[in-house]
Amino acid sequence: MFSFIVQRLMIGIVTLFGVAVMVFLIMRVIPGDAAVMLTGAGAGAVSEAELAQVRAQLGLDRPLIVQFVDWAGHVARLDLGTSLRTGNAVFDDIARRFPYTLQIVVMATLIAVFLGIPAGVLSARYAGTWIDQSLQALSIGGLAAPSFWVGLILILGLVSFFQWSAPLLWEPFWVSPGKSFAQLIWPALAVGLRQLALIARMTRSIMLEVLGEDYIRTARAKGLSEWHVVIRHGLSNGLLPVVTLIGFEFSALFGGLIITEAVFSVPGLGQYVVASILNRDYPAAQGIVLVLAGIVVLGNLTVDLIYGWLDPRTRLRGAES
Amino acid sequence: MTTSVGVPAAADGDRAIVPDSAPVRRGRLHALGRISRRHPLGAFGAFVLLTIVVVAVGAPYIAPFDPIEGDTAALFSPPSSTYWLGTDAFGRDILSRLIYGARVSLMVGLGASLLGVVVGASLGIVAGYRGGWADIITQRVMDAMFAFPMLLLALAMAAVLGPSLQNVIIALAMPIVPRAARIARSSVLVLKATAFIEAARATGCSDLRIMVRHVLPNTFAPLLIIATAYLGLAVVQEAALDYLGAGIQEPEPSWGLMMSGAATSLALVAPWIVIFPGLAIFLMVLASNLLGDAIRDLLDPKLQRDYP
């Protein structure tokens, strides 16, 4: 098990290195450069000489490889540099925005889990009936609705019909749960809908499979109540793939909130990453992409470990590759 | 949509997607009538997609108005007998723009998912079949692409390549590549272990021949399934790129463009501007998901578990 963990960790680090190279190269290949954006983005006359001076100041005139090694060296020491746009340490900028995004991700996941799993179980238990069919229709629909469109329609409805407006100051959940909840529930709902549909569908198909197994038949034959069989024997055995799905979706959501945050004006990581890329804020864009990729890698690692722990075959297969 | 992972479990091909019995039963594909009776939803999906194709191809004959030329006397008209779905800020007929916009969405959806799956599958098959360093390097590159937030990868690529339909397709194919590669590779690994490939090799088939003739057909099922799943995702992501101002060129009508920019604020007084394009995207994604489900059931019912 230990060597499995070490091996997975190594792969994670190599992956992050790959992401670092990619984001670094992409940011330099994108037309437009930091110097132009910093010199007022067209709000004044800027000579090529001035641009060159700004580039030199930022160290952007050095060979790419030197710039990369310099940056990667700092990153290795957990220093993401200073944002060209805000003048803050990139790490601080990210840390300040992280809680918003985290809370939306957590809330969306909770919505999805607490509604999705029961819906899936219900669907499987009453497979073929109208309950199953309507739940399935809902989840197929939920999967197809673009979340930013759902968000837009949500806002329009809330504002037009309920004169809704979001609280202005974000309160940490542990200080004022009600306020915090009220502020982020709508974006969480807009993205959670899709997760909900995914989880419901997966739970349903797994439950159908599991409920056909011999041991379920045995349990039923023992005269246990139907719900007892479904929950105790069925769900607990079929949960693993669902947990995996939740794990992947959870970590991927951090990078997937970009548009939803824009639609709801949530000052989370999504807004930051878009602003950084559009303004060619190299250190910020590179830093935040690396962090988002790190979350995905960490999520995969966690899922891997759970799998490896529960299912020794994976460990062996992992060791081969 | 933004939830990046279109086919979640597919994301991690190594354990989930591999069909236990490799060779695929393909004969079923023919009995169309029987199939549509058994899979009414799939048939519905196919019908909707087909309709969208017909509408897109016949746009100039079907659309009641020019999609670009607006009627300045009818800005923000609510749906009426003249403008069935209303007009936008430029007085352009929303129905006509939807009809023409189907072209962009179809091309983006089909183009990006096909391109992504073909490139990803080729990489995955070669890497998985060859093994060794080629495999290790491909896998690590794919891992990095996979960890890169999906929409950001597309956004960055769109900015690098510049705005044009073809570049948007390439940009949106990028995030699909690693996902397809993983699935193809893991299918290949399983196949390699079966006697089936051994036998082919024993009869003296070349590697290329084995990959094309034996491996590819047997990874076809999972690839087709993810292609349909990513079709919908690509359409949604294209809309997201438009929303961020890095998508299709104006004044080309595209469903995403129709609900981005000033349209979103104006939706407060003219909600039809954003409702209908969103519905169109919804319908198209729904149809491709339903079709994907049906194809999955047909090709390999055992796979069901892994593609919710």
Next chain:
Amino acid sequence: MTIGGPSNTDAVTRRDVLKSGGAALAAAAAGPQWALAQGVPKRGGTLRVSNGGDPPDFDVHQTATYLTQFVTAPCYSTLLRVDPNDYDKLIPDLAEKTDISADGKTVTFQIRSSVNFHNGTPLTADDVIYSLERIRKPPRGIVSPRKGLLGNVDSMEARGPHTVVVHLTQPQPDFLFMVSNAFNAIMSRKVAEPLDAQGQGMKRQIVGTGPFRLTQSIDGQIYELSRFDGYFGPAPYLDKIQFFPIRGEIERGAALQGKRIDAGFFFPNEGVLQTLRKVPGMTELRRPTPTFINLIPNVQRKPFDDIRVREALSLAMDRESFIKTVGPLAGAFFHSQGLMPPGSPYSLSEAEIKQFGGYDTLPGLGGNVAANRQKAMALLEQAGVPKGFKIVILTRGDLPAFRDSAINLSAQFKNIGLDVTVDVRDTGTFYTMETTGNFQLVAHSVGIGGALPDQILGEGYTSFGGRNYGNWKDDSLDALYREQSKEIDPQKRAALIKQFQLAFLKTYYQINLAWVGYGAAHWNTVKGWKALPDLYANMQMDKVWLDA
């Protein structure tokens, strides 16, 4: 020539400055006269406003965005300031007395002696000179997009701790207004200099002499200013101002309607403003601001080097229809005759503007669009531009004023047989392509930080101005600009300004389309604030009070 002294409470108007070779300003016996009209001002309370986004940083000299200017304006002072009630009037701010020499080339500012910065250090002439030099000739690592405001300054010197003498290269009647521009904030040298040396500048702190000081700043949530008790002027009425960076227009409108905020700024499009208009107890307004939307051909690129082609583009434009469609999207409801802002005394007459191709389609001038387009096609033919010729309009994707303008243009140009595509780029790519001349045509919403002739014409319409994206070169126009800039006689200057406009319009280097108005709305409980025709002016908020 010196006018006034401590007893003279008259302010200087634009006309006065023009009339006399010299003018002086005295400290106004400050009183809340302008607020009286709205009842007796009350003290206390917190004004909650939203301005549409986070300021990327606080360095108002380095930034180009109003988001920064909005938060910093109540914290900084300028030498003189625009009268909160009259855009054409300057009143003293840091400079209690201002003298202009008889030849108009030397300006002496007498700085108030008891002004303290928010950190308690006293303000001296040294701080003023450091700040203005920082804008004019920024130290290494500091970027100054508004050098042009002080472009006519030859040198500056301190005479004693409270006197600043500015030498101009030529007389400039607009100078006092230019130097009082809200972006020319006076910073503390002691604070700024070491930070500038590090290349960071004042991005993360505000240390000014203004009526409010920054007491809290949380990105994405709140920027809180509190009354500065050491303020040199009459104490502001408000205890606090809170800025909330609500990005979405719909959310901003909803927050205002839900009384979470007292005032909201920057509603470029009509969707939200229209809804707010119907709310009882709400004041909603749209004011033209010195921001114009122009089509700018790149004269270095064929066929746009040919004046006939440029004229054809202008002729193709139905300006009234442009305003009608882009208006509700980008607030571009306004128009003017000539290059100066709507309502400017320098605007051209109807007959004068009508002689230029396509300008007779401005609202109310009764131009014949179809006839214009016939003429346009003939011109294109003469210039050898074939039918179906492909042109590309560059624009940025994130702002309606740019993007939707380009969309409208593309539809209009189809009518003269051109095949138009709109090249929508992300912000970073857009500006790089634009500043490096990598485009054919660009639709640009040009926001100028003030409405003076020297600002509008200097920045917008000279070869050396910051907005010469089209890369033309025209010495005679530049010379004409300099001539009007130094002309002290108002009549003569007005004639020169007219002459400049006529000469410029004839070249079609830029094709004017519309002027933008900024949208704002506030509950009627907000008193003492007047929207001036310049969104950067009158944002110090010291005379604003709440009638709660």
